[in-house]
Amino acid sequence: MVEVADDRYATGSGASPPLHAPRPEVEVVTAAKRTRRQREAATVITADARCTPVLVRAAIVGKARMPRAALEILAPNGAVIGNVALPNTSADFDLHQRFWLVGDPTPGSVVAIVAEGGRQIILPGSRLRSGPAEGQDWSGVACRMLGWERRVAPTDAPAGFQAVFSSDHPTIDGPGFTKAVRRFRTAAVTIPLVFFGFCFPFLFVIPRLVQSGTSTLSLLVLPVLGGGLMTMWSAHCRREVAAQAELVEGGAARWGKEIAFTQSYWASMRKPSAAWDGPMPAAAV
Structure with missing residues (x-):
């Protein structure tokens, strides 16, 4: 996509463009x-x-x-x-x-x-x-949560319904939703990368620890307990995204998992x- 600078020499502005006006930056x-x-x-x-x-x-x-x-x-x-x-x-x-x-x-x-x-x-x-x-x-609700679509209020809707679309209503740009998305991305992407980065060299240490007499059960504590806690935290953050999405649009919580993963994926694709x-x-x- 291309953004073009506003035309300073629009009709009625009282200014005249130079003879060789530079092309607007895009x-x-x-x-x-x-x-x-x-x-x-x-x-x-x-x-x-x-x-x-x-x-x-x-x-x-x-x-x-x-x-x-x-x-x-x-x-x-x-x-x-x-x-x-x-x-x-x-x-x-x-x-x-x-x-x-x-x-x-x-x-x-x-x-x-x-x-x-x-x-x-x-x-x-x-x-x-x-x-x-x-x-x-x-797809529709996920695109709206990404800001790719807009909800439009029916013109004949009662005043109470119109209030849902007012500026006071939570939006995808509001602090609640954006914070929930950031926390889920940290829980689902950043923490697993750090965890597996730590566990990978640990695999090479296990044979020596076993030979030294270390209990196999104790060696499983780190990956099992760490992986379990990581999974539980990710699920908690995913539910938080769903709850915030429900505040933005009624019924969105039904697709909480899909909204959370879509937000995380397209955050990485936003170049x-x-x-x-x-x-x-x-x-x-």
Whole structure:
């Protein structure tokens, strides 16, 4: 994706652009180190590239332990054009706008996605695939917890229901939810890495300890007790994520495990942004 600086010389601002105005700085909102498919997608972004107006919707297509995502590409009338893999994002990833599909809008084609006005570029991790993105049953709530979708309050809902959508309601950016996610990630990722990093060299010490007469039962205390405590703490933190998700959206706790693992996985897939120095399609800017 690409963020473009605000135009200081907009109509009515009273200022005039210089004769040779520098091109606004842009920033690709994908990983600085792109995959092979992403580098291939970048090659279709040229000044005269074909651009088709589209809408983009995210879906979690992988299982909870490996929640890979895809982007479903739709025509303005809602017809499905196809889907592409989403290998990574950045902190500026934003699907809440209209996009242009750059390239041939037929399955098997190399494509890229540029936001209307050139404000973002998404480099897919695959060629355009036919059909919709087949998400998991919990895909919608997981995407909303990631901020990839927004809940919209019905316009005819009673005042009490509208209050659920007010700014006072807990959100995914609130301290409760973000803290719970950080604690789960520490419990499910960081602590196991430290624990197994400690236990691995311990395996080489065990034969010598056995030869010296150390009880086998005592040698099992560290891995069994440590592993058990680690598992219990991870489960506790996962339930905490579910409880916070329920405060954000009623019924979300049903998918607490899936939300927790999705948050952890996509935190690791949220890469730093990289400057985009290539051309931009004339139709998209």
